[in-house]
Amino acid sequence: MDNPYNMSSVLVLNRFDLPPETIFPAFLFATLSYMIILFCNLILILTIVLNKSLHQPMYLILLNLPINDLIGSTALFSQVIKEILTSSRTMQYSACVAQAFFIHIYAGGAVFILSAMAYDRYIAICCPLKYNTVMTHAHIMKIISCVWISSLVLIAVLFFLLLRLPRCRSELTHPYCDNPTLLSLVCADTTINNITGLLGVALTQVIANGMILYTYLQILVACFRSRRSDTKAKALQTCATHLIVFLLLECLGLFTIISYRLKNVSPHLRKFMGVSTLIFPPTLNPIIYGLKTKEIRDKVVHFVRNKIFHAS
Template sequence: MENLSNISSVLVLNRLNLSSENVFPAFIFATLSYMIILFCNLVLILTIVLNKSLHQPMYLILLNLPINDLIGSSAFFLQIISDIVTNRKTMKYSACVAQAFFIHIYATGAVLMLTAMAYDRYIAICWPLKYNTIMIYANIMRIITVVWMSCLVLIGVLFFLLLRLPRCRSELTNPYCDNPSLLSLVCANTTINNIYGLLIVTISQVVSIGTILYTYLQILVACFRSKRSDTRAKALQTCATHLTVFLLLECLGLFTIISYRIKNISPHLRRFMGVSTLIFPPTLNPIIYGLRTKEIREKVVHFFQKRIIPS
């Protein structure tokens, strides 16, 4: 029982294994990556918050995407940077669970938020006359609240099911903590956990992919019916931006999920794809939306011209 208690409270890290000459480059890479993510997402957040002209339904929903990205990237990078600097070989189980919880919140939240953004664009393009009636401030807050509460409830139950199980292993080889890596430490039947995990993935994918397929088909029909070429071009540009972000997240995320259930797949490839899910979307999302969304791009350029290069 004493040994089991020790195993339960402390994990042995066997995931970095950096040689002395690789520690500094790894530290620089991880720190710069996190600084870029932090800078880009904070710029997007501040641009929307500080400009009243951007306090519109589309941007209020978009505001939650960089917040969510910062949750996921911070949970990953702060732990990795700490491990590199301290050359730590152990980690508290509670800290691992906390990291895994926020990473799963990030993954689920990103999918649901992009779905909410697709719904907003659908109403704006297909029902423009009813947009201001449907997408009022109260309804926007309801949508945002439903997204966040859905994440908290779904992931909260996932980790409740995990924490009830006894553990008899302590070695962690994954680059970050997540539900599958924590389940690998369990010495009990995990059937319920696996079924519930697949249920979460199925529900989120059916809701998100189903909603986006329907809304985008309707948007395409509305665009081709429109006689105004400028309106059609703007709508298609907005949809292309959103679809690029969504497909990037889906490809990385689904591959990582499926790879845990394929025994013959390279563990190095699985780790690379998993880490990419935590690096590329949080880095590219603010850049894509900042460059492709005219209103945001103009506000960001104006801010830097005014603050950095004053006339």
């Protein structure tokens, strides 16, 4: 009683209360989901890396999306599969912090990468004559560096403020570790953390939504002014693809963030939406970009035929 703080390195899990008969189906579903995500994203990465014809600004920026998706899905599934397989009821605090850190890197990185992709399409469609001059290799490297550094700095500040606080609880109920889940274990004033977290979300949302809204409005104006129907159709198709991916991520992510602050939201719905953020975008992104982008689609088919089937 003299020490109210529980600084134990072991956390108690109470998030996958599975009956014995559902353990194998749950393990099978989690493993197959992760294998699909792993296969689709690695195929997209290898296709872009191994084909020099795809070493263009658009695809170099796109390359970061499957890398980011693998970071998020690996952080989730590695722990989930282990818990289901071993029926473990405990987790190391350090492992929880690591999982939360990479999941937040994934969330921030996805928003910034999609914003960078929107900027690239804006230059390509609205300023086609300046595209090669503006989107040089050096400029692309600056954009990619800015994307990752911005995400790392925002998340590092968030976790620096978190790890300075003492804990007095050890039970985890959310499907995965994240900043709000770790804050629920704290028994100190979290006002600064909450304000910093909300400011970080607001900043990324203003930058991402502002850039995407502006660039796509400009693209739409340029498309309707264009007299070439094929150019208009291709540009609109590209924008529609990007918007679908962005809106899916935004809807799932924002609902998860808001649900933490609404007490009357069903915990099962909160869990489902939280896990969906780390399953659906990483699964759909390589399929959408692989099938909707002709250059990538052709290279993927060629890669699968020659490198995989012929090798076997």
